[in-house]
Amino acid sequence: MRPVTDASTPLLPSETPTATTLEELQRNLEAVRQRIDAAARRVGRDPSEVRLLPVSKTVPEERLRLVYEAGVRFLGENKVQEAQRKAEAMADLTDLKWSVIGHLQRNKARYVARFAAEFQALHTVRLAETLERRLEIEDRTLDVFVQVNSSGEESKFGLPPEEVPAFVKELPSFPRLRVKGLMTLALFSSDMERVRACFVRMRELQERLRQEAPDGLSFDELSMGMSGDFEVAIEEGATVVRVGQSIFGARELPDSHYWPTQGSQAGA
Numbered sequence: 001m002r003p004v005t006d007a008s009t010p011l012l013p014s015e016t017p018t019a020t021t022l023e024e025l026q027r028n029l030e031a032v033r034q035r036i037d038a039a040a041r042r043v044g045r046d047p048s049e050v051r052l053l054p055v056s057k058t059v060p061e062e063r064l065r066l067v068y069e070a071g072v073r074f075l076g077e078n079k080v081q082e083a084q085r086k087a088e089a090m091a092d093l094t095d096l097k098w099s100v101i102g103h104l105q106r107n108k109a110r111y112v113a114r115f116a117a118e119f120q121a122l123h124t125v126r127l128a129e130t131l132e133r134r135l136e137i138e139d140r141t142l143d144v145f146v147q148v149n150s151s152g153e154e155s156k157f158g159l160p161p162e163e164v165p166a167f168v169k170e171l172p173s174f175p176r177l178r179v180k181g182l183m184t185l186a187l188f189s190s191d192m193e194r195v196r197a198c199f200v201r202m203r204e205l206q207e208r209l210r211q212e213a214p215d216g217l218s219f220d221e222l223s224m225g226m227s228g229d230f231e232v233a234i235e236e237g238a239t240v241v242r243v244g245q246s247i248f249g250a251r252e253l254p255d256s257h258y259w260p261t262q263g264s265q266a267g268a
C-alpha cells in the first residue's frame, strides 16, 4: 500500500501555533480528523476504525477543559504523575478518561491502577504482575497495549518484535489486564519510507499474533502514529493515533524530556 500523498502540506508539528481558544482547538481537531479520514479513504479503510487520542502532556488544565468542551472524552499523557494530577483536578468531568502512553516505573504502577482507563506501554512481565496486584486492590481492570520497539533504536522502550509472541503467552495470568493490541513509536526521521517500514513491521506482527496468541487476548488495536507520521500509520493499519502538537500546538519542552534516553537521532 503506497498511495500518493495529497499535495496540501499541513504544518509541521514543531511549527503549529499554540491553540488557546475553543475555536482554535476545534479547528485543529477538525483538521486532524479530516486528515485521518483522508488517509483512511486513500487505502480503502473506514475512517471510523481509527480513534484519535489527543495527547495532552504539558498542556494545562484550562485548555484541557476547552477540548473537553469540544467533545474530547479520552486524553493521552506520557507521564503518570502529570496524568494523575490532571485527572484529580478534572474529576468533576466524570466521563473524561485517561490513557497513560509513556514508560512506567513499577513503583508508580499503583497510580495507573487507580485512575487510568488504558495503559499503552506494557513490555515486561514484572510490570504486568505489579499492575495486576494493584488493580486487584483497587478492584479495577485496565485496557493494555504491548509496546513494541519497531525501529530497533536502543533508546526506545518496548519489546523487539521477535520477543512479543513469547511475551504475550504470559499475559493470560493477569486477568485484570485487558489486552487490546500493540503500540509503537516509529523511527524519528523525515525519511517517511523508513518510518513506514516500522508500521509495516507492526502490522505483520499483529497478523502473526492474531493467529498464535492465547485465547482471550485481542490484537485488534494498533496504536501508532503521532503528529509527524499519523497519516502513514493509518495507511498501514493504525486503529489509534496519538496526536499532541497538531491539536494543541508545538511543545516547548524537547521530546528528550519525554524519552529521556533518546539520543540525537535527527535525520536518522
Ligand SMILES: *Cc1c(COP(=O)(O)O)cnc(C)c1O
Binding pocket: 013, 055, 057, 078, 101, 102, 185, 225, 226, 227, 228, 242, 243, 244, 245, 246, 258
Ligand atoms: C507526546 C507523545 C505523542 C504525541 O506526539 P506529538 O508529536 O505531540 O503528536 C505520542 N505518543 C507518545 C508516547 C508521546 O509521548
